[in-house]
Amino acid sequence: MITLHHLENSRSQRVLWLLEELGLPYEVKRYARDPKTMFAPPELQRVHPLGKSPVISDGDVVVAESGAIVEYLVDSHGQGRLKPKGGTKEQRRYTYWMHFAEGSAMPFLLLKLVFDKVSSAPVPFFVRPILKGVAAQVGKSFITPNLQRQFAFIEAELQANEWFAGKAFSAADIQMSYPVEAAAQRAGLDGKYPAVAGWLARIHARPAYQRALVAGGPYDVTP
Incomplete structure (x- = not known):
């Protein structure tokens, strides 16, 4: 049976969703974030050296990184489901969006998260205006324009x-769910999209999405 090491409010949720879409038997081991740092707990390092989630074990196979897990599950257990036929336009689109999710979309969302944290960080009062000014300028001139450009494209x-x-739902939609949900919650779509x-x-x-919410517990990608 597949075991998913599931960190709350993380990319692990889309792996749960994929498992439900494929109808595979699995068990979930839940991990809570540190309430102060929001990092994964140290015990995850016993599963994988980097101590991050998601990680799955499938017999003696251990796979980390959500994109790698999605590809492994679809290729090993999908029986042709949730992936377009090779050599087609749909397959090329599928591959593109599978990589776009983490390679293009997430970096700017993470930058937004970091600079939002910087602007509200507890620092000496005489430093605070400088930090806020720098964070605001980076957001205005670099992060926000890039996010807007990406979402206009999407x-x-x-x-x-x-x-x-x-035309068909695929694992690329599952892979893209996290950055789009993160953008909707952290940055807001403002009715523009x-x-x-x-x-x-x-x-x-989708019923499988709803079942994954039940299996994984509360899901909120807002920091």
Whole structure:
């Protein structure tokens, strides 16, 4: 049986969702974040040297990194499901969005998180205006324009296609769920991206998504 080492409010949630979509038997070992640092607990290092989640064990196979886990599960247990046929336009789109999620979308969301933290960090009063000014300028001139450019691109893609790989739901939608949900909660979509909002509504309505919420517990990607 597959074991998922699941850290609350993390990328691990999309692995739970994939397991439910594939109908695979699994067990969940839950881990809580440190309430002060929000980091994963030290006991995760017993599972994987980096001590991060998600990690799965499937017999003697241990796989870390959510994208690698998604690909492993689809390739090893998917039986042709949730992945377009090779050599097709849909397969090329699938591969692109599988990598876009962490390679392009998440870096700017993480930068936003870091600089939001910096602007509210407890520092001496005479330093606070400088930190806030720097954080605001970086956000205005670099982070926000890049996020807006990315989501305008995602919006255009979802206006032309119901799902990220094309007409059919796939694991690329599962992989893209975390950055889009993070953007919606942390940055806000402000009604500017109706196709993105529609896609979010569609994935949230899927029975497997709902079952994954029950299995994983409360899910909130807002820091």
